[in-house]
Amino acid sequence: MSYAISGECCADASCVAVCPMNSIHPAPGEPGFGTGASLFIDPRTCIDCGACADICPVDAAQPADRSAPDDVERNAAYFADRVPLDGLDLDAWEPPSYETWGGGPRRVLVVGAGPAGMYATRELLLRTTAEVTLVDRFDRVGGLVRFGVAPDHPRTKQIISTFERIVQHPRVRWRPRTEAAGLTGYDAVIHAVGAYESRRLGYPGECTAEEFVAWYNGRPGATLPVDLTGPRAVVVGNGNVALDLARLLLSDERRLNAMDVSPEVRRTLATSGIKEVVLLGRRGPEEAAYTQSALEELLATAGDRVDLRYHARATGWTEEGLRLDTGETIAAGNLFSAIGFAGRPIDGLPFDAERGIVPNVRGAVVDRPGHYVAGWIKRGARGGIGVNKACAQETVMTLVSSSRGAVSPGS
Structure with a gap:
């Protein structure tokens, strides 16, 4: 699914600079730039990375399936008679x-x-x-x-x-x-x-985002350092990587079969027994680092099995689960940290x-x-x-x- 730009586009071209595939036009210096009401995203070359949505100051760039049909049609029509460009000729x-x-x-x-x-x-x-x-x-x-x-x-x-x-x-x-x-x-x-290199909480039994992501993506030499134990896992972090971890942990067999992962990764995730993921953030939802589109994707995939917790910090990890500074202990079999990279x-x-x-x-x-x-x-x-x-x-x-x-x- 590609992205589309709505009629509320401010045409400041910040999205043009970050688009990795040169899919947004007219760009500065091209005919029509600065004279129309909107920029347009070429659905033939868009790779659905969301860079335009992340930087758009007026939230005009949106996934096509959440955009008005007229906006999607207008974006496609702009490129109907144009040869696809990727900027690498x-x-x-x-x-x-x-x-x-x-x-x-x-x-x-x-x-x-x-x-x-x-x-x-x-x-x-x-x-x-x-x-x-x-x-x-x-x-x-x-x-x-x-x-x-x-x-x-x-x-x-x-x-x-x-x-x-x-x-x-x-x-x-x-x-x-x-x-x-x-x-x-x-x-x-x-x-x-x-x-x-992942920043760490420093608790024994912790699996970092670097370790987990490298394992499921098949990075040479990467292994999963922990056994996956259900029925609940805790992911500490509120960025897009944390949401990726939660989404993968809660993927059912149908979703896993559609992914380009090794048989070992598919089998391990399918049989983990993890049925619920708690996402823990030390700040509130208004300060979370994830993008709106990433959150919506997670909720659409496994919304009833995701527990979003805010304003809490981890203070320890034991056999009973993750201790918080609120005095609560979240019972869980696995602890994942996605608190940034260095x-x-x-x-x-x-x-x-x-x-x-x-x-x-x-x-x-x-x-x-x-x-x-x-x-x-x-x-x-x-x-x-x-x-x-x-x-x-x-x-x-x-x-x-x-x-x-x-x-x-x-x-």
Whole structure:
């Protein structure tokens, strides 16, 4: 199901900047931008990621099944005679629009093949003549999309095919299963390594979002560190990842059979015996980090088996269940934590442990000329797939305007 934009669109184009598939038009600079009452979403290329809805200041972007039929029809009609665009026809773009380096192509190393790294690579190809070496610790591109998006959102994962096109470009050297340490001779390095390490409550028997999501998405080497025990589980956290965990835990056999998961994952979830999930948040519903669309999806899937608790903190985990600061104990067999992610320090670069980021100014690492960051390691673990597009664009613009001398990852 795609998204559609209603007649209340403010046309400020904030959604255009975050759309990972270039599905929203007319964009700034295109015919018709600023002259009509609305922007439009192409239902043929929309991957249902919700980035437009998350950033829309007037809530005009909505799932098509919750939009007025006239709005859905108007969005589709705008694109009826237009060829689908994905913004990756790299050879057809105009010459680089940023200030470029003199002396021919330069060499840039991009570390990380998740959304931030892929968008940084795309931006370098579109706007410069640089040759890009792209490395990742895994053997496939995708990062957060491949190993973080819930398996019942297959449409969102379609963007991986777009990323795979980027690494086929003649100016890209794709080096899977490669660490950046020891690679030298580059004019600039963009670190797009993400922030995938879960923050923890610190209780024995706790299963973090990182562990659970990596397991059900089949990340290499990932295992489920606990046995699933019904009939009730507690998920501490009020973001979209917490809702993903609850939705997967409560999926019935029919839903599980429709997901792209391994037989082991399908069997384990189907036989877990978990019939109810308590979602625990320390703040109120008005301050919850999840999006409205994610909450509505969860309630539509398993509304009568989800208990939303607010204004409470966990104080301990025992055989009886989760103790709260209210004095209550929630009887449960499993404890999951989805309380955020943090980045890890990068050798040779400064690190802000409290925020979990590399200190930077518009992507340029503080006091480390030639080093740049993009994505969650730059701004913290917030924002979905589409936000990385604008984030990477800013970093590449900063890189190109700096035009500093050659560095190496360890310098």
